[in-house]
Amino acid sequence: MANQKLFVSSHAPYWHNRSSLSAKSYNIMLAALPAVIMGIFQYGPPALGVVALSVSTAMIWELIMNYVTKRQVSIGDGNAAVIGLLLAMLLPATTPWWTVVIGTFLAVVVGKQIYGGIGCNPLNPTLVSIAIIMLSWKGLLDFDEALVNYDLGFYMVYPLAALKHLGTSVVSNYSVGELLMGQYPGAIGSTFGLGLIIGGIYLILRGMIRWEISISFLAGVFLTAFLFNISDSEKYAGPLFHLLTGYTLIGAFFLATEDSSSPVNFIPMLIYGACAGFLTVLIRNIGAFVDGTVFAILMMNVANPLLDKIRPKSLGKGIKHA
Template sequence: MNSPKKLIVSHAPFWHIGSAVPERNYNILIAALPAALVGIGIYGAPALAVLCLSVATAIGWEFLITTIAKRPNTVGDGNAAVIGLIFGLLLPATAPWWLVLTGTFVAVVIAKQSFGGIGATPFNPPVLAYAILSVAWRVYFDYDAQLANVNVDFTPFYPLAAAKAFGSGAVADIPLRDLLLGFEIGGIGSTSALALLVGGIYLVARGYVRWEIPLAFVVGLFATASLFHAANPASYAGPLFHLLTGFSLIGAFFLATDDSASPVNTVPMLIYGVVGGIMTMLIRNIGAYPEGVVFAILLINLMNPLVDKIRPKAIGKVA
């Protein structure tokens, strides 16, 4: 009896479809480009400098560490470039060169290569680098302080910091259109919800990112933000504000979906994403930091091996 679902495997020779690790990474770079371009469009040459330096130094560190450690040269797979670009997108446009250099060192050498390189990282390297540096040099990640000398013609303060300190009234006048297009104080490429959505949907459509993780992350974040807002609308901003602000969407599509730090099975992916969204809102609303995505993603990265033990039942049974 022939089942239409049966997989048919023919004998050798096989033809490789041409898809490999480099193709995946170059597609992530393409997906992140709209967000990068929006950042450069808003903040100009300083943002371009940070992004270029971040990508170049990440590749440089990768080359250096693989040469020193006598490992295979993995520069060509594009993963270091992805780490550099994603890390750059999280930084303020005025980040000094030494911060970028140190950040890519932490991301590539400590967070990636010291754990064994691509496929062996327990944490998303740009996220770990951001977390370590933001704890070490907090003021350089304070977007209000760093962008104080940048003249902008939109709301001139970091919305998440204002919402946390002064309640939802402080951000009630920020048009959602600004949050969608990226007209807000924040990281270079993390502010335009529309650009991140375009990139994220591209990755999902091409199959480089499974839809379960971003969707679950967004649902977790939205639901938790709704509950907080319903409980106390004066103190906690609404779910749409939280979804479109800060690192929410770059977190859902680009940070939480790291290959080796996220689960591979459906139910674990859903749990992983939902917990990420919930933790983000808990940190934003009742934690110490205005932005919770970075620490929430580190936490779910840590949780990943445990939840990935929830596996589908094996087909068939032992007699």
């Protein structure tokens, strides 16, 4: 046996389609890039600072947790970077540095790593973090207050806050074009609707995210807003407004589609997306928060394991042969 050739042996299959997590992560970041660049372009260096800090600290936290839990270093898969980038996209450009650091800690450590790392988190880490920030430091995510020193040449009032406080009269202040082009104040990466849509379509076409979730989420938002609008158009804004403001688009393409906290079967995906959309508008219209996307998706994340029990029959199941 001594002079035998030593082959590799493993179990079938011996082929792989060469997809990889890092490729997926980089594709998501690529898709998010238009919106981020637009944000940096609008809000200048502070926005760049938040993005850079967020991405880097997310990776550092991941690295620290890898060492603490004595596991393989996993920053190479790019998932921490994605979490950091998405978190930055949800924050306003003026976010203080310590909030960003705590935010990435909450996302990477509390949201993901204590559950055992990627794939094990029951909720979207980015959303966990942003939700906790929302509860703790309300002022930070009050975009009107946060961006008070900016004047970018367009109507500097955060649409959803305006809607909540001032009623539907404000809707006319924002044209669809402006909303699509991000001509309103908001978080760094969530205002440039067109960029987000392009990124989302790219991801769907590449098979990186599940179209069912995005589409049903948008449909849920549209329908609910539409129904509210019909019932009392004085009080509740129209569907288009809800679709293009707040975190709706980034939620549909980047947040609700996070893998480990969303369903994989067809019908559950539709329910998940639609319910998240419904809840989003519900919270915006009658709930306590200005934007409901975050909590709506979190709520559906929680329901995900239950939803995903709805699945097609496996081959040969439930068949009785005489």
